[in-house]
Amino acid sequence: MADSTHNSDKLHRRGLMFILSSPSGAGKTTISHMLLMADDEIRLSVSATTRPRRSGEVHGVDYFFVDDTTFDKMVEQDEFYEWAHVFGHRYGTPKGAIRKGLKEGEDFLFDIDWQGTQQLYQKDQQDVVSVFILPPSLPELRRRLESRAQDSAEVIDARMDRARGEISHWAEYDYVVINDDVDECFVKVREILHAERMRRTRQTGLIPFVRELTQ
Numbered sequence: 001m002a003d004s005t006h007n008s009d010k011l012h013r014r015g016l017m018f019i020l021s022s023p024s025g026a027g028k029t030t031i032s033h034m035l036l037m038a039d040d041e042i043r044l045s046v047s048a049t050t051r052p053r054r055s056g057e058v059h060g061v062d063y064f065f066v067d068d069t070t071f072d073k074m075v076e077q078d079e080f081y082e083w084a085h086v087f088g089h090r091y092g093t094p095k096g097a098i099r100k101g102l103k104e105g106e107d108f109l110f111d112i113d114w115q116g117t118q119q120l121y122q123k124d125q126q127d128v129v130s131v132f133i134l135p136p137s138l139p140e141l142r143r144r145l146e147s148r149a150q151d152s153a154e155v156i157d158a159r160m161d162r163a164r165g166e167i168s169h170w171a172e173y174d175y176v177v178i179n180d181d182v183d184e185c186f187v188k189v190r191e192i193l194h195a196e197r198m199r200r201t202r203q204t205g206l207i208p209f210v211r212e213l214t215q
């Protein structure tokens with residue numbers, strides 16, 4: 001019979017910064033949306049960007065779409081956790097409530113590139129878990145960018161030109177998953193998130209709990 005005085009449900013853990021990166025078009029936004037739908041314990045870190053809004057994208061949901069002057073101001077006022085030039089535009093992670101949220105056990109999802117990932121590792125190694133998503137092939141990557149039908153042919157060519165360079169950063173990540181079948185890829189990413197939540201070093205509430213169990 002369970003002892004009603006046990007305190008396992010009061011266990012606290014630090015939140016984590018869960019990063020998904022990939023070459024453009026490999027599917028990280030798709031996997032991010034699936035994860036956010038399936039898991040209400042993680043929330044998206046909404047980036048600011050100077051790139052133009054695509055049709056269907058919503059300000060404050062997909063990105064904060066800002067002009068160059070506003071982005072400059074945010075940089076000057078030290079409002080970014082990290083920021084980088086990507087494909088001719090600037091993208092950055094607003095600090096927002098991330099640090100406080102992590103302390104309180106909230107998990108954040110980041111759809112950012114390898115430059116942002118390096119910066120987050122430099123600032124906050126213990127809380128970062130990074131996953132690199134690979135496409136099954138380069139022709140399939142191009143097919144996905146074309147079938148998304150959101151970017152001009154020039155933009156797609158430029159992103160394909162950068163794909164090898166982006167992929168060259170794969171070994172800097174904790175996990176690498178190939179996105180061939182999207183559902184299988186999603187399950188793997190979700191399993192990584194679940195396992196990382198159980199990492200001993202993240203479960204700060206374990207020490208008193210185990211002490212109580214063993215005294």
Ligand SMILES: Nc1ncnc2c1ncn2[C@@H]1O[C@H](COP(=O)(O)OP(=O)(O)OP(=O)(O)O)[C@@H](O)[C@H]1O
Pocket residue numbers: 022023024025026027028029030031144145147148179180181182183
């Ligand atoms: N496993 C898959 N099989 C086929 N199509 C896919 C798969 N995963 C994603 N897609 C499709 O590929 C296109 C690109 O996906 P998505 O926008 O998620 O890529 P991304 O990595 O976020 O790109 P970007 O970095 O440019 O934002 C979308 O149209 C998406 O529906």
Ligand SMILES: Nc1nc2c(ncn2[C@@H]2O[C@H](COP(=O)(O)O)[C@@H](O)[C@H]2O)c(=O)[nH]1
Pocket residue numbers: 021022023024047048051082083084086087091092093111112113114115116117
């Ligand atoms: N370093 C950062 N990279 C970011 C951020 N937000 C998005 N990104 C990356 O930019 C490219 C292009 O994105 P797209 O939406 O224009 O297709 C992609 O690799 C994103 O992951 C950020 O805040 N910081």
